[in-house]
């Protein structure tokens with residue numbers, strides 16, 4: 510049965526940069542049967558190029574530069590935009606700000622992130638260089654629920670990407686990006702399906 514926009518879950522995506530994962534989510538949301546729609550793309554960087562793509566595609570955008578604001582003030586502004594857009598779920602897609610624990614607690618179970626490693630390996634930065642230096646056979650990406658501890662929330666889905674002998678962090682990052690564009694829309698759709706099937710208290 511075709512979904513109407515009334516039964517799609519409204520999602521706010523937070524970005525800081527290129528927003529290619531956001532674009533993947535957005536175009537996946539336009540396919541028949543998608544269980545979500547992108548209600549808002551919000552950023553802490555006015556020059557995040559993903560904002561332009563979102564606006565071009567008719568998605569509401571919001572910018573609140575973080576400079577000169579406390580973490581709490583930044584989070585409050587972003588949260589208000591998400592709430593005003595009617596978002597039920599927040600999706601972080603290259604959002605380069607650490608969220609305050611209070612914000613995370615308010616959205617616990619409804620906020621997802623994508624991290625470019627096979628968690629629990631390589632939390633934090635420089636994941637590709639660390640995987641190459643360790644001699645790993647595979648890198649990859651993980652979609653996880655956000656908890657107050659950085660990159661430590663329950664993993665919802667992962668994709669593995671083989672590491673070639675000649676890989677540099679840059680060449681590996683490019684292939685992981687391709688894999689992420691498949692991973693995130695699927696992980697979000699599965700997450701929404703699992704919530705819909707969950708028993709209510």
Ligand code: GRF
Pocket residue numbers: 524526527528529530531602603604623624625650686689
């Ligand atoms: C992705 O590689 C994601 O894993 C990490 O930030 C990057 C964002 O890339 N959290 P983009 O802006 O979606 O292209």
